[in-house]
Amino acid sequence: MASHLLTVRGISKSFPGVKALDAVQLQVASGNVHALLGENGAGKSTLLKILSGAQAADAGDIMFNGAVLSPADTPMQRQQKGIVTIYQEFNLLPGLSVAENMYIGREPLRHGLIDWPQLYANAKQVIQDLKIDLDPRAEVRALSVARQQMVEIAKAMTFQAKLIIMDEPTAALSGREVDQLLEIVRKLRSRGIAIIYVSHKLNEVKAICDHYTVYRDGRFVATGAMADVAVHDLVRQMVGRDVVGIKRQSSATIGEVLLRVEGVTRLKAVPGTSPTPLTDMSVHVHAGEIVGFAGLVGAGRTEIARVIFGADPCDSGTVRLRGHPISLRSPKDGIDAGIVLVPEDRKQQGCFLMHSIRQNMTLPSLGRLSKMRWFVDEAAETRMIEAYRRKLSIKMASDQVAIGTLSGGNQQKVLLARCMALNPKVLIVDEPTRGIDVGAKAEVHQVLFDMAAQGVAVIVISSELAEVMAVSDRIVTFKNGAITGSVPGSDASEEALMRLMALGADAQPVPQALAA
Known part of the structure; x- marks a missing residue:
């Protein structure tokens, strides 16, 4: 292993009532992808903020590129020294172009004014160098999550980054987009750039990372070469015990059709939401049943969930509870009817931070x-x-x-x-385990099973097919705002689901009666 670009020694940090970090250590070499692992609350995010300059440590020091970093450094000063952090929630201005986001605050000037041709030329050069497909003039708000991730990486390269910190970089990406991102990570590694890679997707970590470090409850636990450790050993180090994944068993408690959605159509996008149109969507869920919604990003899963909850309108269609149509003009109407939603983006749409x-x-x-x-x-x-x-x-x-x-x-x-405190009749969870660790994931799944056992109709939306198959009695597939099929959970395979999710416009669709 090459000499260390980054050495963290004895870093501690406390907040009121909790010690987030207790004398932790970390060493990362140039040209190395280093996984930082641990349960939620292990201290990973706190360390990332300290490395980025967003927070100061209470004790310890950080050696980077041969020099001790000043605790007084600002995030901009850390970026100028070559440490760039790409957070799970992107720091992009949606109303500006790709090029403007890449160079904001550092635009090339001519006679005291922004030199726009030079700005776009500089951005184009960086983008071409990375061999990614981006238009420097495109407005960021019009880009997919995956492309916004690429903008963050291109922005990092404008700082001449020596160390890039990636916090849950694939949490919101589909399988194909994950492959594209990992290919870029390999390119960065080949150029000698060090990467700290934080992810709860351990198979992905195993595939891309060279070394790993594990924290638990704010303390250093272990470090080593990724080739020398198995995934189940990583889990044991993170959690302190063996974690056994649980799979939904066939339920004898499934009752009457509790929720029935018929003919939901919306051709125009709601301002501030995905432009995906919805076409004649019909689906039902029984009391005590867990129905999984599977589809690629932009397939319409979240859009139909928001219509059912009352968060977004539709042009036509009905929602019925126990056979009675309900009026859904707002989320309050949904809650009053007994429908609750745990949204996809907990920070923007769920929490009052x-x-x-x-x-x-x-x-x-x-x-x-x-x-x-x-x-x-x-x-x-x-x-x-x-x-x-x-x-x-x-x-x-x-x-x-x-x-x-x-x-x-x-x-x-x-x-x-x-949501549980509201004693709902229908529970919709959109990406329920995004960005959470393997131990917490099993706990969340058990909560969903318990809710179904109490007679609640549960809808689970997840980009992870393994998760959908593990928790669902039945899986409904989506493509471009339409339902393409329905598969019993016991019969589902990733290959079968992907075929239904990837049906082309000219392919013979699966009759929607299967879902409705």
Whole structure:
């Protein structure tokens, strides 16, 4: 292994009520893809923020490129030194072009004004050098998530990056897009650029990473060559125990058709949402049944879920609960009817990041936690929070801390608790385990099984086919805003689902009666 480009020694960091990092270490060499692994709450995100200059450590030091980094460095100063972080939530301005995002604040000038031809020429050169398909003049808001990821990488290269930190880089990508990203990672490695790769997708980590380091509960656990360790050993090091994946068994508790969606069509995009049109979508879910929605990015899975919840309108179609049509003009209508949604983007659409865990968990339930009609029964509220904290193993110092300080997995559990507390008839979870660790993933799956066992109709949307197959009684497939088929969970295979998800416009579609 080459000499270390980055050496982290004895880094500690505390927040009120919790020690996020306790004298951890990390060493990364140039031209090396190094996996940083651990459960949600292990301290990975805190270390990334310290490396990027967004936070200062309480103790320890960081050696980078032969020099000790100043704790007072700003994120811009760290970028100028060659440390660039690509967060799971991109730091891009959607209304600006690709080139403007790549050079924002550092645009080439001529006579005191931005030299636009030079700006676009510089951006084009970087993009061509990376051999990626991007138009420097394209507006970022019009790009797919995968292409926005490429913009972040191209932006990193404009800083002459020596170390690129990638936080869950494939969390929102489809299989083909993941392959494209990993190919770019290999190109960067071949140029001598070091990469810290944070991901909960261990098979992916095993395929792309050279070395690994594991943290658990804010402490260093192990490090080594990826070739010398098996995936199940990584899991054991991360969690401290063996984790056995659970698969949905055939349920005898499936009852009447609880939710029936018929003929949902929407030809025009809702402002601020995906432009995917919806065409004559019909689907049903029984009480006690878990139905998986499978499709490539932009297939219409999230769009139909938002219509069912009342978050987005449709041009035509009906939604029925126990045979009775319901009017859905807003999410409040959905909640009042007994339909709840855990959204795909928990930070943008689910959490009030600056507010407390308490407020985030109980807000929709305050009407049920009131006394004398006008006052919140704080004792009952506390009992509810504590019950769900134990049931879902939510790691938190106090229910008064901001939910934004929690790890992604614990934020997801708070949102699940919020929905469970409403005693829904229909539960829709969109990417329920995105960005959370293998231990928390098993816990979330068990929650879904328990909800179904109580007679709730559950819809699970996931980009991971393995997850859809593990939790679903039945799987409905989508392509370009239309339903292409339905497969019993016991009969599903990745190959069969991919065929249905990838049906071309000229292919004979599977009759929608299968789904409806």
